[in-house]
Amino acid sequence: MNYEVIVELKPEVLDTQGRAIKEALNRLGHEGLKSVKVQRRFVLEIADGVKDPAALVNQLAAEHLANSVAETFTAKRL
Amino acid sequence: MNYEVIVELKPEVLDTQGRAIKEALNRLGHEGLKSVKVQRRFVLEIADGVKDPAALVNQLAAEHLANSVAETFTAKRL
Amino acid sequence: MQKDLIAQSEKIGSLKQAPFISEEGDAFAAQLKKHKINQEEYKVLKTIVGRSPTLPELGVFSAMWSEHCSYKSSKIHLRKLPTEGPEVVVGPGENAGVVRLSGKLCIAFKMESHNHPSYIEPYQGAATGVGGILRDVFCMGARPVANLNSLRFGERTHPKTHYLFENVVKGVGDYGNCVGIPTVAGTVSFDKTYNGNILVNAMTCGTIHEDKIFKGYASGIHNLVVYVGSATGRDGIHGASMASDSFSSAQSGERSTVQVGDPFAEKLLLEATLEVLERGLVVGLQDMGAAGLTSSSFEMADRAGNGLYLNLDYVPARAQAMTAYELLLSESQERMLMCVEPSKWEALQECLKRWQLPFAIIGLVTEGGRMHIVKDGVLEVDVPVGPLAEQAPRYERPYEYLEKNYSDDETFRSTLAEIPFTDLLGKALDDTGFKTTIYKQYDHHIGNKTILGPKEEGAGLLWMKSDWANKGDEYIGLAVSTSCNERYCAQDPYTGAAQAVLKNYRSIVATGAKPLAVTDCLNYGNPEDPAVMGEIVAGIDGIGAACRALETPVVSGNVSLYNTTDGVSIAPTPMIGMVGKHPDVRNAVPAILKEKASIYWLKPKASKGSFGGSLAAKLLNASTTEHVPKLNFEAEKEAATTIQNLVQNKKIVAARDIGAGGMALSLQKMLLSKGFGGKFQLPGTTGPRDQNVIAFAEHSASYLIASKEPLDLDLTHLECHKLGEALAGQSEMSLGLATWPLADVTLRSKESLTI
Amino acid sequence: MTSSTQNAIGLVQFPGSNCDADCIEAFKRLFQIDLHLIWHEEHEIPAHIQGLILPGGFSYGDYLRSGALAAFSPIMQSVKKFAERGGAVLGICNGFQVLCESKLLPGTLLKNVQRKFVCEMTSLSVTSEGKSPWHKALAGKSYRVPIAHGEGNYYIDQAGLKKLQSQGQILFQYSDDKGQASATSNPNGTLLNIAGIVSENGRVMGMMPHPERASSELLGSDDGAAILKVFMDTALKA
Ligand SMILES: Nc1ncnc2c1ncn2[C@@H]1O[C@H](COP(=O)(O)OP(=O)(O)O)[C@@H](O)[C@H]1O
Ligand SMILES: [Mg+2]
DSSP, X not given: OXXXXXXXXXXXXXXXXXXXXXXXXXXXXXXXXXXXEEEEEEEEEEOTTOSOHHHHHHHXXXXXXXXXXXXXXXXXXX | OEEEEEEEEOTTSOOHHHHHHHHHHHHTTOTTXXXXXXXXXXXXXXXXXXXXXXXXXXXXXXXXXXOTTTEEEEEEEO | OHHXXXXXXXXXXXSEXXXXXXXXXXXXXXXXXXXXXXXXXXXXXXXXXXXXXXXXXXXXXXXXXXXXXXXXTTHHHHTTSOOOXXXXXXXXXXXXXXXXXXXXXEEEEEEEEOHHHHHHSHHHHHHHHHHHHHHHHXXXXXXXXXXXXXXXXXXXXXXXXXXXXXXXXXXXXXXXHHHTOOEEXXXXXXXXXXXXXXXXXXXXXXXXXXXXXXXXXXXSTTOEEEEEESOBOSTTTTHHHHTTSOBOTTTTTOSSOOOOOOHHHHHHHHHHHHHHHHTTOOSEEEEOOTTHHHHHHHHHHHHHTOEEEEEGGGSOBSSTTOOHHHHHHOOOSSEEEEEEOGGGHHHHHHHHHHTTOOEEEEEEEETTSEEEEEEXXXXXXXXXXXXXXXXXXXXXXXXXXXXXXXOOOHHHHHHHHHSOHHHHHHHHHHHHXXXXXXXXXXXXXXXXXXXXXXXXXXXXXEEOOOTTSOTTOTTOEEEEEEEOOHHHHHHOHHHHHHHHHHHHHHHHHHHTOEEEEEEEEEEOSOTTSHHHHHHHHHHHHHHHHHHHHHTOOEEEEEEEOOOEETTEEOOOEEEEEEEEEESOGGGOOOSSOOSOEEEEEEEETTOOOBOTTOHHHHXXXXXXXOOOOOOOHHHHHHHHHHHHHHHHTTOEEEEEEOOTTHHHHHHHHHHHTTTOBEEEOOTTOOSHHHHHHHHHOBOSSOEEEEESSOOOXXXXXXXXXXXXXXXXXXXXXXXXXXXXEHHHHHHHHHHTTOO | OOHHHHTOEEEEXXXXXXXXHHXXXXXXXXXXXXXXXXXXXXXXXXXXXXXXXXXXXXXXXXXXXXXXXXXXXXXXXXHHHHHHTTOEEEEETXXXXXXXXXXXXXXXXXXXXXXXXXXXXXXXXXXXXXXXXXXXXXXXXXXXXXXXXXXXXXXXXXXXXXXXXXXXXXXXXXXXXXXXXXXXXXXXXXXXXXXEEEOTTSOEEEESSOTTTSOBGGGTBOTHHHHHHHHHHHHHHO
């Protein structure tokens, strides 16, 4: 089973990468680009035997993949 | 309009980060985790006036967000 | 724009007034508590404002009167530090201290703490700590040339240590590497005293021409106030008061919005700032550090004795619907406030645009010394500038300083004697560790100046060739070091603090350089606890005594208090940073041996050494009644001149100060990195019972020096013992009665800092 | 130095370049020449320029991928034309990454396999297959040159690698003290220990190590001087 976890910065935390990329692309003439957000996406493959795979994915995401101080995540089955 | 671009390493390129995360989590006792892939996800906001936003997103992804030597991307409207 | 602002500033009287806070009930008490303003302070606040404050005003006072910004608990004691000397160009009070290196070539330097933010979010906390200290230095017009970092973590086995360590190191590295400033030296240790409260102190040194030191302020009525750099978000609001708060483990983690560092923006800001100052485009310039726009605007106005009119509607904001309170207190990073004459505004804009920096005029300088801050047509802040700083609280907090009685501890010494020497040595190597894992992640040679870096294991040394230096000083060097032995400070806060100065003094001397001046970062616990306050007072006295004796004045510094978790304060950690002048980097010697040579041990005459606060005591997990190494300034100075002369005359090839772990550990480390071994004597041993005591005892004024020719030193306060010959290609090493295979040690050196 | 060589080497400055000053200083000290500085927003490379350096640093913060954004800055269009005309180009560290991102050199530089920045002295050997002026001038010796990067792990697909090898485009490999490109001397996981490569015509060279830092015995090594000298010779001879 494959799960997707997307980790992104909390909206109030400055996305320095996204901002720098947006500005650079704007300067290259791509004026139509209004904003860029940079996130991490993980694809987790979970073994068949695992009892509650969704719970495991949630636990891994909350405890390890996302940094709760600055980030939030969403997880879903693929 | 928001678009999503997901950039991932080509299958033949070793995902060292994914592997390291997987191994670390396995060591912590999460044996049920079979593999981890790490990707980058960009959320691009495109201005309303842009004529062919999908084409712009494709161009940005192909030319800038992904590196065709080692990466592939998929783009879609959100 | 200027006309419009003048008109606005003249119509303040007709603006709507923001509501005053209510002074009733529990809500009021909670409000004051949250702002860490006590009843007494609130009374003073009201006499300054002349009425009840608005909420933004309360926030401004809270920030400006926080421990972090006002030094209210430490100020009266800090005054006792020596701050003057022939080479001091700018002493404490400015963004950074400045000393003269040669001719007009000066060094601006300072140290800052970022302990609390680094505990909450280690990567960003450490990164923004580096960013903040860089700005302190370059906003004086100095170009940063070296970073140092002082790290203290909890025990290696503590569950959080691995995560904190990895991320702090990465944060320090990524930020400095990206801006392009080499990190040339540092210090790290692991001790349970820091389990719940790590220390991350960052230091920056920059070069500046003596006649171009910028001490700008908001002068010139109707000059424009310009906001430069990243937009303001709700980052780190309450940061200034947070740094003055203590932790409780239950609530850690949810204290504040994380500040995020943007080293690329910092690099642009650095280049733009230096260009702006070089071209004389501004009259005032101040970085927005702790307490952001508030502290920068008040400081700038205060120094000029002027007022400011600021319209927050013009402040570039990143988040929706930010209030005046938030805009004033946000600690978003990589921002500067500049004050510019209208005639130079064009040129300033052109420069900022070229460096791709966002900017906005947000106000102007006014007469009358009041700060008027407006948002959405409402007068949010209306307070006099001067009194806010002048009448900031100063506390003479009660303190207790218990003189302990120290005595030789025979029980400890006999326990020590029982343990196999090689076990002790192994543990000592593991505990102090090898710093490779850290400094490999730091670019330590960008800038083409690094003569001695962390690989050489001593003080950092930079080659400072410059047109500003005196003729003939083509090979002049800047030696830099940071260190503090917290175990000494725990055992004896006064002597320990003095020893912290001395430890840096010795590292700098060991390169052949002459120590010049000091910066500090006084990390202590809760000053409201008289015992902790006693440690602070003793620490400052100890630093003062050492700096006076060594003629190394303190020219800048920082105080970080309330380093406590669940009511327990950290061991006193007065981190010291020192700079020195090397006459000729071509002769400089490293702290590791690179070629075969005879090894000599220099120490005070008849010094028996001691174990108070020693590494041996830590390794045995034993407390001891022994004193820490006694201060002996005569011996320190004699050692310094001796080594400086030997280096200048090219008589030695390596020198290493001996610190924690005593002579045995230093000898092993000095020889290890290039694989030297050999047979060495242990002077003064009478048998197996002496072996460990002599090998691991800690002394003042103690060094290992390596020479290729016989040394015959004329010494008054010191004695010099030849220990033996260091040889290449050895598989074993011996010291006194102990012999051990080098392969073990080499293996340890590769593995010990993986936490 | 004649006045024509005095200004013949240009250095491109991107926002975030931070090894530019070191290059300037090294060329001054080693060869007594001033580099001609070219700002990233310029569109033309002055006609008298015979060689171009892309320095190290973090162009645009390297927030997307190292070198990715700089590759599209206005000046890079002209750098491409310059290279197509046979101009000599040297990319160091971030400059190498920019050259790959702009397709002036094949392949790309991935994150170090240990996912950490690495700063240390390395030893470089020169491959024997190449025929470029670089190979000719530098072969047979090893060079101690420091590295400092987070993304120096050279990658190219199998076909690309074959081509690089058959055309002798691999220049530097990280080696041990015996001159062998061994696993233990690989600092970042880079394919075949590759530290630097040249273009098909041998006129464009990119390397991760910093020769400008290895420019004085006092700084730990002066082996970089020889490398910079070859660049000067290649550029000025054309
Ligand atoms: N946090 C750090 N950052 C950079 N360099 C460090 C750091 N900690 C230690 N170093 C460097 O490593 C070397 C050895 O450190 P030191 O504290 O003297 O350890 P020891 O004396 O135990 O070997 C010194 O050159 C020092 O500057
Ligand atoms: Mg040391």
